[in-house]
Amino acid sequence: MTARVDTLLLSDLHLPAAPSPLRQRLRALLAGSARSASAVYILGDLFEYWIGDDVGVEVYAEEIAALKALTAAGVPVLLQHGNRDFLLGQTFTHATGTRLLPDPAVVTLGTRSTLLSHGDRWCIDDVGYQRFRRFARNPLAQAVFLRLPVSLRERVAGGLRTESGQQKQRKASAIMDVNTECVAAAFDAHSVTRIIHGHTHRPMTHAVQLAAGAGERIVLPDWRPGDCRVLWVTADGTARFAEADR
Template sequence: MILLLSDLHLPNESSPLREGFLRFLAGPARRAQAVYILGDLFEYWVGDDVGLEDYAPEIAALRALTASGVAVFFMAGNRDFLVGQRFARATGVRIVDDPLVVELGGVATLLSHGDLLCSDDRGYQRWRRLAHSRLAQWLFLRLPKARRHAIAGGLRRQSGAGKRNKPAAIMDVNAQTVQATLRRHGVTRLIHGHTHRPADHLLRAGTRRATRLVLADWHEDRMEYLAVDAAQGCVRRRLDAPSV
């Protein structure tokens, strides 16, 4: 069984979301062959030197999971693309590129955070190219910790305001981009997050039928992950409520 999840947006303060993720790591994840986290695990990550302290319980729980023999893979999202090798060494998690083709349940599947597929949002794509440049990251990571937190918080508020002023369609994936991406990688199944629009979509990639599965973003009343195996296919599951 392979488990996939994304868009938890764990804050750096106490939260039911953080408690839920710890339950996931200690429960369903322990019974999995592998876990894929497809970005935006954290609300924002301003560098390994800060994040390893801010999220110490999650770091320890991930280390315990990988030490138990479960393979865990992390793909950066638009909020936590600064997760680096110190995080990988501390947790035993393998950082992978976006996009990535893997075999899940006997089906070649393309995994992505999903923001690259939102090609209609040209303003965001320009920002993404800048934020992922080595020079911009090098400069940002040399700022004082408090300054980095302040910038990240400001960007988060700016992003929220910007979304309210954008047409909804712009913030979703572009159908032509999805089809071209599937054809380029030679697969008929795509799993991604980012858009916060969980659904199963049927489409065509050239002459072949294809499937696009959008992972759910987490909320206090809905902490969902996707389970994949050869027998059952892709099944959406919700994390059980904590026992009283």
């Protein structure tokens, strides 16, 4: 058996509850090239919204089964919460065999120590969003929400998505990107030369000048019909974007 050496990273798939080509692409990826990965990291927003494990594991039963098959095959799958699926919990991880990863988290990819994050924590210029983020990540607020009837949770989630879309149209584009000073502080605080994150839907590799030398910040692509890309990191630390399996 060929040794698994390359690492697969993806984020911001925003899988809808309804049948979708995006869901098909994920299942193809999990049953295909992901089987050759040394590990798979999903850096948030795997789902368009997640109103609780009690609902999500049924709605996304096929994806749950595909994740379980991958982890049962010996490929570790580690996830971070995003701003759409921060209610992923223990029922989900038990059903899939996956593991929740703190945000941010330092891991070794190939030969390089790398900081992984969903990325929304660094979008501090979007003051309104950060206010919502603090509320949504509050354990008490989450506990109250999860006690609501499913129909009410669905209405709340739908209202939040609508409001989010409207606000994006009104906000300046730069406000919704990461703050460069926050990112620089993260490089220093975690003593890394590479950061990989999602959230902003602005895929690119940015060269960063650090006190210790050259660094890089890689922004993962969001998934859209006809454009579903992932990031592979090889054993020597080289990172490259590639199309997900069809």
